[in-house]
Amino acid sequence: MENKLRLVQVIHPAHGRRIAMVREPELVFLTGFRAVYELALSALDNGQNLKSLILDSLSDETLDYSTVYQGKSEWKLLPSFDHPESPFHCMVSGTGLTHHNSALNRQMMHGDLEEKPTDSLRMYQMGVKDGSPTPGEIGVQPEWFYKGNGAVLRAHRQSLTVPYFANDGGEEPEIAGLYIIDRAGKPWRIGLSTGNEFSDHVMEKANYLYLAPSKIRECAIGPEAVIDADFESYSGEVSISRNGQTIWNSAINSGQKNMCHNLANLEFHHFKYDSHRIPLQAHVHFFGADAFSFGNKVMLENEDKMSIQWNGLGRALQNSVEVINPEKQVPPVITQL
Known part of the structure; x- marks a missing residue:
């Protein structure tokens, strides 16, 4: 079984929170959202399909996933889901x-x-x-x-x-x-x-x-x-x-x-x-x-x-x-x- 659409939440000391889609061996940043929660709420509020919203929000910015995963980047992984405010x-x-x-x-x-x-x-x-x-x-x-x-x-x-x-x-x-x-x-x-x-x-x-x-x-x-x-x-x-x-x-x-x-x-x-x-x-x-x-x-x-x-x-x-x-x-x- 292979599920394709996977997201991570990351944080940077200077740039704050972001979310990115996994496209091995890279992470592709999404624009407009800093948490999976915000992404899902936007899809609900606007009657959008969540997968379509994710694909429409992909940017050209990428990170090497292994560097982040191994803790060798300034970008650090967050829990995969949370409430970003409280x-x-x-x-x-x-x-x-x-x-x-x-x-x-x-x-x-x-x-x-x-x-x-x-x-x-x-x-x-x-x-x-x-x-x-x-x-x-x-x-x-x-x-x-x-x-x-x-x-x-x-x-x-x-x-x-x-x-x-x-x-x-x-x-x-x-x-x-x-x-x-x-x-x-x-x-x-x-x-x-x-x-x-x-x-x-x-x-x-x-x-x-x-x-x-x-x-x-x-x-x-x-x-x-x-x-x-x-x-x-x-x-x-x-x-x-x-x-x-x-x-x-x-x-x-x-x-x-x-x-x-x-x-x-x-x-x-x-x-x-x-x-x-x-x-x-x-x-x-x-x-x-x-x-x-x-x-x-x-x-x-x-x-x-x-x-x-x-x-x-x-x-x-x-x-x-x-x-x-x-x-x-x-x-x-x-x-x-």
């Missing part, structure tokens, strides 16, 4: 227990494969039974979690931090949906992006009711937003390296053919809430992981490198782990006003 106008969330291996990992966390199914495995089985309704029908709701506002988003090559209150930090190789709410409150899918939904599996393992706080962490999307991507089936690879040596890797699969919920059901249950359809809101929504190193008893350490590649979604997303020294992170002090 992180408070972007919701970052996700859906869990959508892949079989994820459900098995949860079963091992909170039970045993030989024991009776845990609540997590039962929820996955509910999805297998009723997670792919026919058009016009409503399927069973999936597990849902909140990660934060747009302030938690990180770009390719940026670190994902393990804060002082965390028990761990671990990669979650996922695909993220990118959305905008139009002025009338209708959600629109802009495209898909490679994502690392980084979370705290040790905290979650202590008690599955700790899932909610274990998810409130930084996460990464990018380097590219794929505008013409479907969500049928994707394969790829995730790997962890330490001191230049690969210590763990796994094949990964996603897309609705590999999941217990179809895309329509996941999107319905996310956007059924009025508070998730606030006009001009941006959404980044993770669709779940097929494999992660914690399931194989790998504990990530400071400066470990995480790499996630989905075939058809552009170049690999690479981030490092930064374990923050508790002495360098001061807990908030709350004072009565």
Whole structure:
């Protein structure tokens, strides 16, 4: 599968933000827009086809993609999608227990494969039974979690931090949906992006009711937003390296053919809430992981490198782990006003 129309968001210390289309081995700047969000909103406001607007906005300015991708340019990659004005106008969330291996990992966390199914495995089985309704029908709701506002988003090559209150930090190789709410409150899918939904599996393992706080962490999307991507089936690879040596890797699969919920059901249950359809809101929504190193008893350490590649979604997303020294992170002090 090869999706052609891919965008990146970049920033320069003197020239500010820009967006560019990937035309390997180059990036071609677009004129008139500094964010994918602005591009999508313009298409909606003017009744234009998004792909046509992108092609009509191409300039003659180019950059060498590899130089930017490798961090050797003054132009730096941003997250592949965000709200350019305020992180408070972007919701970052996700859906869990959508892949079989994820459900098995949860079963091992909170039970045993030989024991009776845990609540997590039962929820996955509910999805297998009723997670792919026919058009016009409503399927069973999936597990849902909140990660934060747009302030938690990180770009390719940026670190994902393990804060002082965390028990761990671990990669979650996922695909993220990118959305905008139009002025009338209708959600629109802009495209898909490679994502690392980084979370705290040790905290979650202590008690599955700790899932909610274990998810409130930084996460990464990018380097590219794929505008013409479907969500049928994707394969790829995730790997962890330490001191230049690969210590763990796994094949990964996603897309609705590999999941217990179809895309329509996941999107319905996310956007059924009025508070998730606030006009001009941006959404980044993770669709779940097929494999992660914690399931194989790998504990990530400071400066470990995480790499996630989905075939058809552009170049690999690479981030490092930064374990923050508790002495360098001061807990908030709350004072009565």
